[in-house]
Amino acid sequence: MANAIFEVVPFGASNLDPMSRLVGAIGTDNFSHELLNYVNDKCGAEHCSVFEYKDSQLRGRGSASLDHSSTSRHQSDLYVMGGYWRRDPGLLESQRLLDDARLGLMRQDLGEVSDVELREKIWSSQDVQHRLLLCSGTRQSALFVSLCRTGETGDFPSEGLHELAHTSAAVIAIVRKHAAISWTVPRFPAALTNLAEIESCMANALPRLPRREFQVCARLIYGMTTYGIALDLGIGEGSVMTYRKRTYERLHIASQRELLIWYLGNWEKTFGEALVGHA
Secondary structure (H helix, E strand, O other): OOOOOOOOOOOHHHOHHHHHHHHHOOOOHHHHHHHHHHHHHHHHHHHHHHEEEEEEEEEEEEEEEEOOOOOHHHHHHHHOOOHHHOOOOHHHHHHOOOOOOOOOEEEEEHHOOOHHHHHHHHHHOEEEEEEEEEEOOOOEEEEEEEEEEOOOOOOOOOHHHHHHHHHHHHHHHHHHHHHHHHHOOHHHHHHHHOHHHHHHHHHOOOOOHHHHHHHHHHHHHHHHOOOHHHHHOOHHHHHHHHHHHHHHHHOOOHHHHHHHHHHHHHHHHOOOOOOOOOO
């Protein structure tokens, strides 16, 4: 029998191809960045945001920028919280197309958007000029993956578009798997996904919190960023951080995890639901 010869190859994240790294990031905080790395490898996208449309509302579900800045996250928050998505012709058209197909890829020159405020506030201010919208679902319930390039790098290359289109079904399947793990809490969904209920619970919890403090912390638990909270409440980001700090001092806690644990305990008392098996 011939001797087998093995070459020892170091194994680690750097040795994995972009698809393998993306699959490995499912359910982790690094998913948005690995999704961007994957689509950048395919078509040169510089910014990536994921949105979920359900119950007539759009919600941001993760963003990343190639330069590791908060640009994509901030613009995603503004796009959702400012209601600009309701005026976005690309999003509206892709929703219409979902009536005929469950998966689609739309290419858009953002410089041709006629709504000046939408164009300037969301895209032109960051020199974003070209977008791809990967969409899946129905008009009533859908996922959107928004991929953008700046004017400096130019439009998406045709070869990259072909590669992305070829793997779009796999990308959507991976995003849905990540969503199933990270976006839902099946045994007590309203406790973390209904802002009105979160706010009501915190308003009635002991010790009593001032209105602005429980409003800010309710939105933290709901999943909003500091920028998104500031936009939603009409206050500055500095004020959001101040109210959060004051709440932490009142509750004698030091992290958002401790805030969540404190909140879930109060939610159980308020709504009489047993959260057995959940820490």
